Amino acid sequence: MGSIASEYPTVDGIIDIRQSNGHHDMKSAILEGLAKNPRELPSVLIWDIKGLEIYDKLCQESAYYPRSCEIEILQRRCSDMAKTFPSSSILIELGCGNLQKTGAILGALQAQKKEVFYYALDISMESLRQGLRELSAGFSSSSAVHFAGLLGTYADCLRWVESIFDSVLTDNITFLWMGNSIANAEIEDARQMLKSFRQACRGRCSFIFGADACSDASRVLATYNDKPGNFRSLVENGMRGANLALGREVFSLEDWEIRVWFDQQSNMIRCSHISKRDLSLDIAGHPFFFSQGTEIKQLLSGKWSYDQILSMTQRAGFKVTDFWMSSESIYGFYRINSHNLRIM
Numbered sequence: 001m002g003s004i005a006s007e008y009p010t011v012d013g014i015i016d017i018r019q020s021n022g023h024h025d026m027k028s029a030i031l032e033g034l035a036k037n038p039r040e041l042p043s044v045l046i047w048d049i050k051g052l053e054i055y056d057k058l059c060q061e062s063a064y065y066p067r068s069c070e071i072e073i074l075q076r077r078c079s080d081m082a083k084t085f086p087s088s089s090i091l092i093e094l095g096c097g098n099l100q101k102t103g104a105i106l107g108a109l110q111a112q113k114k115e116v117f118y119y120a121l122d123i124s125m126e127s128l129r130q131g132l133r134e135l136s137a138g139f140s141s142s143s144a145v146h147f148a149g150l151l152g153t154y155a156d157c158l159r160w161v162e163s164i165f166d167s168v169l170t171d172n173i174t175f176l177w178m179g180n181s182i183a184n185a186e187i188e189d190a191r192q193m194l195k196s197f198r199q200a201c202r203g204r205c206s207f208i209f210g211a212d213a214c215s216d217a218s219r220v221l222a223t224y225n226d227k228p229g230n231f232r233s234l235v236e237n238g239m240r241g242a243n244l245a246l247g248r249e250v251f252s253l254e255d256w257e258i259r260v261w262f263d264q265q266s267n268m269i270r271c272s273h274i275s276k277r278d279l280s281l282d283i284a285g286h287p288f289f290f291s292q293g294t295e296i297k298q299l300l301s302g303k304w305s306y307d308q309i310l311s312m313t314q315r316a317g318f319k320v321t322d323f324w325m326s327s328e329s330i331y332g333f334y335r336i337n338s339h340n341l342r343i344m
């Protein structure tokens, strides 16, 4: 198996797999979301370079347990995780962020002399370039670990995987998804996403993902209502991102407040913008009225139990084959394989 030949433009080892027409498509997605009931803004608007900076600050807070739990599990169990990989494979990291945790897994694969063609996917070119430069520097003398970046969204990645699949001489593809990102969606949408990746890989792939399972409402709420206010700033960045995509300041941030609440029926943190007064806004040529107290959904963060994950992944066509929990059992890494995958 070699690295994947591709007709996509490549700069500095980063393959541009974007299909969408940037701002135009985002405007349509914003209008579509605001026409829904309840209204919503696409969560992807949060994740520009400013959003990533705020997220990094949040991760540095000691109370932000998802980060410390993931690091703890990786430190204790990355060698066990690496044992579940075949001798040669493709590893695609979805929404890789600053790539600071990835080295642990790649290092464990290298120590076990397993060859890996690693692809880091994210939507920020700047952050991908910097993260990949720093990560690959630690493997400069390795002949087993090969690096590339993928610039695009999850949807772009699906299309890319579909397009390259027949030229890849392996069906050993694992998707790595950390930071509880799998749960930044309703559980049904996460199921659909897993199923779409399975289908793009002709039914044969695996995932390793990190997922938050904390059921202690007061701890969860304290974490997301952090004192420095980084989480609220992150949510607010979604509205700022909408203004950038719309090309002008349509939403005045002082007209909106952030609401964060824990929905214990679905085990989800739900974050919305709430209008402080009646507002009539022209959004890309369309009139919108938001009465005082109107909610616009922006971000979700699931705190899914093992049973919820088991059922959701099963319905997506996967089997949980391994899981590694944090010492407090509030966070886990799961390995799931699609049913007809055989690891040799």
Ligand SMILES: C[S@@+](CC[C@H](N)C(=O)[O-])C[C@H]1O[C@@H](n2cnc3c(N)ncnc32)[C@H](O)[C@@H]1O
Pocket (backbone or CB within 6 Å): 043, 044, 047, 052, 055, 094, 095, 096, 097, 098, 099, 101, 121, 122, 123, 124, 152, 153, 154, 155, 177, 178, 179, 180, 181
């Ligand atoms: C919660 S952060 C997690 C970052 C990293 N995986 C970690 O564990 O630290 C979510 C990451 O997913 C990326 N992301 C969000 N939505 C995305 C999408 N639709 N397509 C690709 N990447 C996305 C963001 O840019 C961000 O880097």
